[in-house]
Amino acid sequence: MPFIPHTEEDVREMLAAIGAPDIDALFDEIPATLRCGKLKQLPQAMSEMEVAGLMSARAHQDGAPVCFIGAGAYDHHIPAAVWQLASRGEFYTAYTPYQAEASQGTLQVLYEFQSMMAALTGMDLSNTSLYDGATALAEAVLMAVRANRKSKSRRVLMPRTVHPAYRRVVQTIVGKQGIELVELPFDPAGGHTDPAVLAAFDGQDIAALVIPQPNYFGVLEEVDALTDWAHTNRALAIAVVNPVALAVLNPPGEWGQQGADICCGEGQPLGAPLSSGGPYFGFMCCRQKLVRQMPGRIVGCTRDLDGKVGYTLTLQAREQHIRRSKATSNICTNQGLMATAATIHMALLGSEGLERVAAACHANTRSLVQRLGTIAGVAPLFHRPVFHEQVLRLPISADGVLDQLSELDLLGGLDLSRDYPELGDAILVCATEKRTEPEMDDFQQKLQMILTC
Amino acid sequence: MSDVLDELRYCSTHEWVSSVDKGVVSIGITDHAQDQLGDLVFVELPEVGQVFEAEGECAVVESVKAASDIYSPVSGEVVEVNEALMDSPELVNDDPYGDGWLFKIRITDETELDNLLDADGYREVADA
Amino acid sequence: MLIYQQSRRGRRAAAQAPLQQGDLSGIPETFRRKQRADLPQVSEMQTVRHYTRLSQQNFSIDTQFYPLGSCTMKYNPRGCNTLAMLPNLLARHPEAPADHSQGFMACLYELQEMLKEVTGMQAVSLSPAAGAQGEFAGVAMIRAYHEARGDAARTEILVPDAAHGTNPASAVMCGYTVREIPSGPDGDVDVEALRKVVGPQTAGIMLTNPSTLGVFDRRIEEIASLVHEAGGLLYYDGANLNAILGKVRPGDMGCDVIHVNLHKTFSTPHGGGGPGAGPVGVSKRLQPYLPVPMVAQSEGQYRWLTEGDCPESIGRLSAFAGNAGILLRAYIYACMLGGEGMERVAEYSTLNANYMLKRLMDAGFDAAYPERRATHEFILTLHKQAKQLGVNTMDFAKRLLDYGFHAPTTYFPLLVPECLLIEPTETESREELDGFIEALCSIKQEAEENPELVKGAPYNLPVKRLDDVRAARELDLVWKSDKNT
Incomplete structure (x- = not known):
């Protein structure tokens, strides 16, 4: 029997020990009327070999197009060691480290993870992960509203330059608790949130301001001015950042006069494959004084009976298994293995390696934009500096162009018309460090061909 | 056997209240309560000036494996909180009726004290 | 030793990053980081050795029996890992167009x-990222359902203790308030207590069946009709689905919405804390509210159902598809x-649990519900040992680690004092169960003869x-290089 080791003799003797005539008798407390028959709609069992054939065919069917889409998920090189180590059974098949003494491996990795994330973001501390960047932002909004005792309004300012899917997720998750998300428009020339738009909210009761860096368009925001406005207006500043970008960009802990209060984001660029959108991991860092409002698991360093250093889950009284309806969040299972991979990824690259990755992405995207910009009717839409993504205007409808590129086995960017109809025929493109000169030349030629047809 | 002091009044939710001194009472948790919770690691205190109804949630005491809400035994305004607990929550374990007090309230209605348990009444609760 | 403590200024794993330093001149100085982040500076071999050694400090299913109650720590087949990590599957961008996604979408x-x-x-959405997110989605759908009917008076969710x-x-x-329902002395929900509190303010009840007490709630139909008659809905928490797979279906019990923990019943790895997945299923009346995205099929073509296709959806729960x-x-x-294999899951996990329970009771351990049939898990209470010997459940749990077994869940559920919640799963052999039983018996003897040892x-x-x-x-919570070591 697949994955069941029992022999007929085992079953016989075990039933005898229990004093039951057969296995079915073990279900005698379930009302007979509820028992279902055979599960007829399920397929017949397949052998591993048969499933391997099926999955190979399916994977082959989807192909391996060259990817110039970013939009929240980035095609970075992942060192071979990352997943060879993270896939070790001792990491892969353990669970939440409830028994600390038997989980020092996972616990120490997570302590190192917290340390690295705090260093990268310039914040005081970090939790051990949330589901993804979007849910991390939702949790950050909830946390800010809880923590900001000076504010009674439950109003949070959300720039339209934040990833549209993130904004939808935040609405889904926080909307049921009477939190109002107020959208901030973006500057049509710069593609950024002009700090001047905040003047309309001067003196109003605002719980928090969300500040993306870079924003969804790849554009760099005026993070210092935005952070300072938040603090002047007794709002908390929530940073949403790309962790690879932080290798070269000013970290949220140093934004403005006082730094951001909470920093969150999508951890995928740190060692998680694109993998159709998940599993990734959300990260969250904050100021020391907010630690008790932080959702999710946190690992602390302590000592054992002999005074030896060891690690354990701590501050658990914030969490649902103790605090129940008054917990900081309902999260239980998180994305621990992805955080493990990220820790190994960051250790291997170090800050210099990450900086090289970030710089290569930035340079590649500029180079791509320059190439595509030679095509008539194709040009950057916003004039402000970007990290590793850029919005390009096309002379004709974007979806048709992208479909044709896809047929040529090239994913040429994301059509922005669905989420930003006001931008017209515009696409968001990204060239990570993995994209080569020939691939970019190829993109240019294919796009030119399509547009001149 | 945990200590129950004769001169205090008690709630069945394990808070104690001192006798009134110039309109103000001190409030803490009982020896029995701290014993049940184990080593406290954090105490979340109300802010001075906050006003509570009797039985209103006003503080939280946390141990490693539990968090327990503290209910105000009487109505009134918080006039002082025990700042020492911020750095030394273990005071509640070491001296629940002394240095481990939580906060002081200017009591609105002294007759509310009559609704509370006396020492014998609380001993029955604690032993149950 | 931390990876940071092995760090040396100027050392790095140079093959892992681009060999050329890219041009950053497009980013003005004002946006630039002034000082590099304090990440470790180590070689590739140091990194590999460090994390290999750390892995060896973990208990895991691959190395130990891991009977953590309510967590279903069954064997995670290697084939699932290998095949889910085929290169094209790993490289698929979440925004890849449908013509490059048909194979992936067929699986979903x-x-x-x-x-x-x-x-x-009636319908399923796979998007919740974990059990708790499935719960959130389920309750959000209950709320959406009541709101769509203009029934704003329902403010309460009932939850058994x-x-x-x-x-x-x-x-x-x-946005709901929670009212707790007590369990009766036999472990089933106290239906009389439920009857008293269910009413026009009841939005629904969240029920885990079998419950975390390791018993199947025999009065489930009565509970369902009580709540339904009051206009509330029934949420089924699938945390313990392993116990009933192929035997009873939540839909047949009258449940309106459920979530399934794939990292439990469907054997995906627990990863030291996650990731998991918590798909939700609903009855017909809740179908419009399912979270997006979902996969639809017509004429052999698969396509995503998103916000535009499902206007009444509770929305999106993660940036992409979970x-x-x-x-x-x-x-x-x-x-x-x-x-057939799925039906065997419940059969053999239940056989294993009942076998362990019987043998441990015979050895003098106290079951929390000795009169009841175990489901796929059961509870022992060490109340007697704690009181008489001063050796509590935590001590037993820690001593089990010395014997090479991961401890069961301890001190949960909260209403059974000094409890161990034991879930063997179907993938453990009888020899493994016997070894664990012997270890518990030895510890019991140690506790009696030499409590300080335990x-x-x-x-x-x-x-x-x-x-x-x-x-x-x-x-x-964080390492700082200037901190004394």
């Missing part, structure tokens, strides 16, 4: 269909089990018992 669509069949629900902490926490995140890689692992597992455990692990009071009082 078929998984949706399989989950519908095993749960008896044995429930996982995620249940009340999820209900509160959906934990896709986990969904693929569950799909592959389901393919290898087939219908109270000092563990002795054979990388660290002795850790001071978690110190961890919480003197918070040390």
Whole structure:
């Protein structure tokens, strides 16, 4: 029997020990009327070999197009060691480290993870992960509203330059608790949130301001001015950042006069494959004084009976298994293995390696934009500096162009018309460090061909 | 056997209240309560000036494996909180009726004290 | 030793990053980082050795029996991992167009269909990233349903006192207040108590059946009709689905909405804390509210159902489509089990649990519900040992680690004092169960003869018992290079 080791003799003797005539008798407390028959709609069992054939065919069917889409998920090189180590059974098949003494491996990795994330973001501390960047932002909004005792309004300012899917997720998750998300428009020339738009909210009761860096368009925001406005207006500043970008960009802990209060984001660029959108991991860092409002698991360093250093889950009284309806969040299972991979990824690259990755992405995207910009009717839409993504205007409808590129086995960017109809025929493109000169030349030629047809 | 002091009044939710001194009472948790919770690691205190109804949630005491809400035994305004607990929550374990007090309230209605348990009444609760 | 303590200025794993330093001149100085982040500076071999050694300080399913109650720590087939990590599957961008996604979407669509069949629900969305997010989605759908009917008076969710902490926490995140329902002395929900509190303010009840008390609630139909008659809905927490797979279907019990923990019942790895996946299934009346995205099929073509297709959806729960890689692992597992294999899951996990319970009771341990049949898990209470010998459940748990077994769940559910919640799963052999039973018996004897020995455990692990009071009082959450070592 697949994955069941029992022999007929085992079953016989075990039933005898229990004093039951057969296995079915073990279900005698379930009302007979509820028992279902055979599960007829399920397929017949397949052998591993048969499933391997099926999955190979399916994977082959989807192909391996060259990817110039970013939009929240980035095609970075992942060192071979990352997943060879993270896939070790001792990491892969353990669970939440409830028994600390038997989980020092996972616990120490997570302590190192917290340390690295705090260093990268310039914040005081970090939790051990949330589901993804979007849910991390939702949790950050909830946390800010809880923590900001000076504010009674439950109003949070959300720039339209934040990833549209993130904004939808935040609405889904926080909307049921009477939190109002107020959208901030973006500057049509710069593609950024002009700090001047905040003047309309001067003196109003605002719980928090969300500040993306870079924003969804790849554009760099005026993070210092935005952070300072938040603090002047007794709002908390929530940073949403790309962790690879932080290798070269000013970290949220140093934004403005006082730094951001909470920093969150999508951890995928740190060692998680694109993998159709998940599993990734959300990260969250904050100021020391907010630690008790932080959702999710946190690992602390302590000592054992002999005074030896060891690690354990701590501050658990914030969490649902103790605090129940008054917990900081309902999260239980998180994305621990992805955080493990990220820790190994960051250790291997170090800050210099990450900086090289970030710089290569930035340079590649500029180079791509320059190439595509030679095509008539194709040009950057916003004039402000970007990290590793850029919005390009096309002379004709974007979806048709992208479909044709896809047929040529090239994913040429994301059509922005669905989420930003006001931008017209515009696409968001990204060239990570993995994209080569020939691939970019190829993109240019294919796009030119399509547009001149 | 945990200590129950004769001169205090008690709630069945394990808070104690001192006798009134110039309109103000001190409030803490009982020896029995701290014993049940184990080593406290954090105490979340109300802010001075906050006003509570009797039985209103006003503080939280946390141990490693539990968090327990503290209910105000009487109505009134918080006039002082025990700042020492911020750095030394273990005071509640070491001296629940002394240095481990939580906060002081200017009591609105002294007759509310009559609704509370006396020492014998609380001993029955604690032993149950 | 931390990776940071092995760091040396100027050392790095140079092959891992681009060899050329890219041009950053497009980013003005004002936006630039002034000082590099303090990440470790180590070689590739140091990194590999460090994390290999750390892995060896873990207990895991691959190395130990791991009977953590309510967590279903069954074997995670290697084939599921290998096949879910085929290069094209890992490289697929979440925004890849449909013509480059048909193979992937076929897997998801078929998984949706399989989950519908095993749960008896009308429709399934795979998007929740974990059980707790599935709960959130489920309660949000209940809320959307009442709101759509203009029924604003329903403000309360009922939760039995044995429930996982995620249940009340999820209900509160959906804006509900929580009312707890006590369990009766036999472990079933106290129906009389329920009858008293159910009413026009009841939005629904969240029920785990079998419950975390390791028993099947025999009065489930009565509970369902009580809540339904009052206009409330029935939420089924699938945390313990392993116990009833192929035997009873939540849809047949009258449940309106359920979630399934794929990292439990469908054997996807737990990863040291996650990722998991918590798909939700619903009855017909809740179908319009399912979270997006989902996969639809017509004429052999698969396409995404998103906000535009599902205007009444509660919305999106993650930026893309949830934990896709986990969904693929569950799909592959389901393919290898087939219908018959799924029925065997409940049969053999229940056989294992009842066998252990009987043998442990014979050995003098106290069951929390000795009159009841165990489901796929059961509870022992060490109340007697704690009181008479001063050796508590935590001491037993720590001593089990010395014997090479991961401890069962301790001190949960909260209403059974000094409890051990033991879930062997179907993938453990009889010899493994016998070894664990013998270890528990030996510890019991040790507790009687030399309680200090048990109270000092563990002795054979990388660290002795850790001071978690110190961890919480003197918070040390990040390494700082200037900190004294």
